[in-house]
Amino acid sequence: MNRLVLTLFVLIATLTMSAQDEILQKYSDMGDMNTTVVTKNMLERVPLDQFDIPGLSQMIQRIESLKILVSRGDNAGKKLGTKLPGQLSGKGFKTVLSTKKDGRNITVMQSKKDPTRVVMVFYQKPQAMAVSMKGDFSNLEADLDAIKSQK
Secondary structure (H helix, E strand, C coil): CHHHHHHHHHHHHHHHHHHHHHHHHHHHCCCCEEEEEEEHHHHHCCCHHHCCCCCHHHHHHCEEEEEEEEECCHHHHHHHHHHHHHHHHHCCEEEEEEEEECCEEEEEEEECCCCCEEEEEEEECCEEEEEEEEECCCCHHHHHHHHHHHC
16 A cells, blocks of 8 residues: 555656646747756856855755746747746646736746746746756745845
8 A cells, every 4th residue: 555655646746747847848849949958067067156146156056957948039938928837837836936027027936746846937028038947945935035135
């Protein structure tokens, strides 16, 4: 019985992760979308001291991998910027930050079932960018609150 429960748990967790990856892959396959994958090894080589952002190096150390999608055309930008958050919400992601200012929309979403998975969507007509991250985001909401209070 324990093996059955464990097998079902692993299967459900895998389906949840692959659902997010499947959604992002759909956008990545669009003709007017640039996609970049950044590994932990690559992140460790970025000279973070050139940026004057408190806590940036600690945040970067918690990231295992990044997948970045950037639209090149108006149609792709609109789809990525307006439809992706709704699709992720339907796949078990919750919005932890949403802000709109001066025509810029920023949405940060975290998987309810796997808090190591976070997607950020930036949209300012006509361009959009989505950043999918995997890492230690157990205190994501507190981290975002701390960043907001520094402004």
